[in-house]
Amino acid sequence: MDDIPIAQRETPAVVPTSKFKKSYLIGGLAAVGTVALATGAFVSVQLQRSQISSASMASVVAKSGNATASPAPVASPASKNPVEDTVLGHYRYPEAPQSSLVPIVADGSIKMRKTAAKAYQEMEAAARRDGVILVPISGFRSLTDQNYLFFGKKAERGQATSERAKVSAPPGYSEHHTGYAIDIGDGNAPATHLSPAFENTAAFKWLKANAAFYSFELSFPEGNLQGVMYEPWHWRYVGDSHSLETFFKARPKK
Template sequence: MQDAARRDGIFLTPLSGFRSVKDQQSVFYGVKAARNQNIRQRAKVSAPPGFSEHHTGYALDIGDANSPATHLEFDFENTEAFYWLQKHANRFHFELSFPPDNTRGIMYEPWHWRFVGDDHSTVTFYGQRVVTP
């Protein structure tokens, strides 16, 4: 996907991929606490340890190398990289994990994408209800 984007003049930057439970503890309890957020507020913007899509190895936070100030920020949705992902990510079996008004109640994260291109990833994110022909 990164090569295809580059051919179109878009420079996708992987920001965060697999994250261990220990790493997620640091994010959830350290970084978010420093922002004076209570547990409920933190859970809307960052998964509690043990519940992050990053634990699966299928999730990826993506940035735009031409707009580093937008990394992990809502403004990422205004970048060429985000526009490219919206148009082309599905060709590579990636989807936006937390679109606006998602049913899981997780805050919109335009930078957070997940791979759903094999049986294991599909079952991981959608459960057994998805049947592969």
């Protein structure tokens, strides 16, 4: 029996797990963990962005809703009709530059703007041909001149400011500053100069009928809206664009 050969079978040897396989497994698990963390972080960021976007959209919608719900602002009357630049019923006027003025009398004491001066002299000549003598009393006035006529005369006569303003404009607010205004008298009735009685003279009647042909008009007729005393002697030239804009551009419609 001892001589019977025993077939020898090859039993597979148990190979121990190598360090490589362990490292691979650990590395794989670590990679999976990293991917999971990255995925989680990405999802978290997207959720936060979504929440912020939703909040922003809600805010925009809310603001839009509020803007829609708010009534449209209504323009106040003041925005349509700017406050008038007036003092005691008189409008503000710029002082004409000296270079724009020319004399209308021989001694050069009374001046007007060139266009107004030419028109006045033509009007005076036409009146004389009709036997009427127009006399210029006052033309352009500086701020200094008007300061005396308003404040100086007011003090001399003991007038209240509101009363003085009915017959004279404060400095800076006189039509005479423009070089387009003129006070006219009757050479045959000097006692009526700068008086309401001037309306009874031949000069006033001629002016009333003919002044418009020379682009002159009465500045302060009876019952004028400015509340200035009736001045039949005070006329202004409105025969070109500049003079027209000077007197009427900024005035509100009545």
